[in-house]
Amino acid sequence: MRDLSVAVFRPDDGRLESAVELIDSLGARAIADPMLAVEPTGAAPREDADYAILTSKTGAELVADAGWDPGPSTVVAIGPSTGDALGDEGYEVGLVPGEYSSTGLVEALGGRVPGTRVEVARSDHGSPVLTDGLEAAGAYVHETVLYRLVRPEGSGISAERAAAGDVDAAAFTSSLTVDHFLEAAADRGVREEAIEGLSGAVVGAIGEPTRETAESYGIGVEVVPEDADAEQLLCAVVERAAPTRYE
Known part of the structure; x- marks a missing residue:
């Protein structure tokens, strides 16, 4: 059985590394795909x-x-x-x-x-x-x-993976990460396939505005943490996607 794959979109300025380490500590595998650059x-x-x-x-x-x-x-x-x-x-x-x-x-x-x-x-x-x-x-x-x-050059590997059905969970940390994910998917010619691929994944949003943005594009959101906190979001998404890990 392959590891649980989690798409994460944090900026590549230390926050992405921390997110990858957290996902790894939870027994999952991160698909690191920065969607924001400062x-x-x-x-x-x-x-x-x-x-x-x-x-x-x-x-x-x-x-x-x-x-x-x-x-x-x-x-x-x-x-x-x-x-x-x-x-x-x-x-x-x-x-x-x-x-x-x-x-x-x-x-x-x-x-x-x-x-x-x-x-x-x-x-x-x-x-x-x-x-x-x-x-x-x-x-x-x-x-x-x-x-x-801005959206970093080269972003979008997670969109290709989602289009191929190889994303088990995704954690959007702002409305802009949703927008940039879909822009990157469109650039790679897989926008509709990526949206369809996420329908079979557990999708989390950091707060209600981000949920509303995702759902306006047809991306269903299952997880919104109580606090708008990236660590809480990642933990909740992994737990929802693989509840047996916590039993």
């Missing part, structure tokens, strides 16, 4: 806001590299992973929402931000749910694009 813009967040929101570990590292000083800002992290990354860079995190998402940030900050200046520092693919929600709550919102997310 292109820094060189921009830095404003230093005069009341609240400064960071939404990723990558963003935390880039603002530190830029020598960003939050000044009087209350630093807000979208979730514990981002909060830990900010802490590692020497920033004091004042708030992490209970729900690790743009919606969770709006809910956590909505009552605090009327009349305040809010800095949002993130990628070029950030959800408008965050900025629109904070503006609707009465904040003056400024957004800084710290980095762009």
